[in-house]
Amino acid sequence: MLASPRPDAGDDRGGPARALADALRAVTGGAAPLCRDCLRFAAAAARRCAACGSPRLLAHPERDRLAIAHVDCDAFYAAVEKRDDPSLRDRPVIVGGGRRGVAATCCYVARTYGVRSAMPMFKALEACPDAVVIRPDMEKYKQVGREIRTRMLDLTPLVEPLSIDQAFLDLNGTDRLHGASPALTLARFARAVEHEVGVTVSVGLAPNKFLAKIASDFDKPRGFSIIGQQEAAAFLGDKPVGILPGIGAAAGARLAQAGITLVRHLLGRPLADLYRVAGSDAPRLARLARGEDDRPVRPERETKSVSAETTFDEDLRSLEDLEPILWRLAEKVSARLKRSGLAGGSVTLKLKDTGFRLRTRQTSGLPPTQLATRLYEPARALLRAECDGTAFRLIGIGASDLTDGAEADRGDLADLEVGRAARREAAIDRLRERFGDGAVLRGLSLRDRRR
Structure with missing residues (x-):
């Protein structure tokens, strides 16, 4: 089986290791699987890494041409608590308030019991009575978030924070700086955060922010998913229209009344019809349905x-x-x-x-x-x-x-009132x-x- 030496061994900005990795990608059209655990390249048809045996191989026809990423920490608050208390590693953990509060987040073990973020605490504890409940420590979470943000800024100055645990990154033009494609740079980053900070992240890589945000949700935790431009419209077609940003309960209800429940229903509609349903938002929705999003990654100071x-x-x-x-x-x-x-x-x-x-x-x-x-x-x-x-x-x-x-304000089966409140306020607005x-x-x- 043909496999390259580790791209990050020795001088990872050039030399024989980099030359061999580049040659392998050239032969396979850029789709040579990249092992996200040991960062070696494998043969195009490999199912597991020949070097470490990991099945976490990253391959996509557009992988090495894409540069817009969304990085999202996995169950961030709970992950920090588990990092700081190893006895919690295999236990269900909920970070939130008392019995009359809500679950701010929960670990993936707790999610197997049906616990979800924003669930009322009494419902969460009914679903998982053995869960360890921890009060939020926002200062601690912010400190860890700042450490991860600093590492992002080492990759590119174009970092747009969304919250303390997620951000967009634009890595266009960074190939020379890091001696690697954006995909490889992000894989190195994710591995370093896991090993050195002690929490995990999921990465979405795409041609724009909208698709990158969707991709980062695919394979949590420790995910790395790619949506290319060529597949975007087909991929989005059968997704609920609520996957589009800005489509909350009120907007979703209006679109459903017009027979628009899936993204592909937007594609066949004349723009004039969409204006009648969505008003001035119609052109934006039509572009998003095609997987188009021209918003730049804005490295503005995070709004606190x-x-x-x-x-x-x-x-x-x-x-x-x-x-x-x-x-x-x-x-x-x-x-x-x-x-x-x-x-x-x-x-x-x-x-x-x-x-x-x-x-x-x-x-x-x-x-x-x-x-x-x-x-x-x-x-x-x-x-x-x-x-x-x-x-x-x-x-x-x-x-x-x-x-x-x-x-x-998306709500869930445990909080139906939020949908009604959102519709009321949208009508008033x-x-x-x-x-x-x-x-x-x-x-x-x-x-x-x-x-």
Whole structure:
């Protein structure tokens, strides 16, 4: 069996090892399987690596021509906890709140029992009563996330963070720098993170961000999946239309009413018909259905939080007076999250008293949300606890632990209300777009005596 020496042995930017690997890829049209465990190339028809016996071989006709990646840590919070406590390695672990909270994430062992992220904790413990429940330690997770992010920036300056545990990377033009194709560079990166940081990642490689994000979800954990441009439309055709970013419960329901439930249903529709169903979003959906996405990877500084606050003309003390103001601020934060394509997993309440002393209270480990109601409810619970007769001059609300908005407010069988809430807010958003912010008001906001 023909196999190349390890590309990362010795000087991995050139020399006989690199020359032989290049020659092998030339003979096989670039599809020589790459072993993701020992980083050797194998013969084109190999099912296992001849050197280490691993079945984790990476081969694809477009593999060495693609450069846009999505890297996503596997069950990140739970993985960090298992790393730090080896006794948890084979046990089901749920990271989340108490029995009235939710599961922020869970390990893959717990998932075999039916536990899922964002599941109410009492449901999670019903499904897996022997699970180890650990309170989230966000500072620890952020530290590990920053270490992984630093390693990403060693590969390319074009890193676009989505949250502390996932990011897009553009590796175009890095072949010379690393002496390897983007695929090989990413395989080295994934192996190094697993061995040196102690958590695992899954990689999606594709011609654009949309396809890379889908690919990274295929083979978790420790996955590396590729979607090429030539196969994109055929691959997407039979997928539910909800796989497209930005298609939540409300948009999905509108499309279903028009007979559009699969991605291929978008391909045969005249653009004029799509405009009637999807409005100004029609061209974007048509492009995505063909696997086209021209969004660049933007190496912007990661947005840490989205917030809104206000200072009162007169000091306020009572929950009754503060609630409507908090609601209006929650609506502002919700609108900003939606515009930015982000969702929050933590809610922070900010209060400043008449002596300019600041109080901040936070609820973490929430299911990612863009909805005003889902931001307001935990903030209101925090506010109720702080209304002890103190006079306040300022109130604010913020969403942090941000992630991709396409992953927000999807709900599941354990949380059917989120779908209804998303549809209500989407309808209100459309009315406000058309008739202005004052077109629809919640009764609670009318109690705001400052309006």
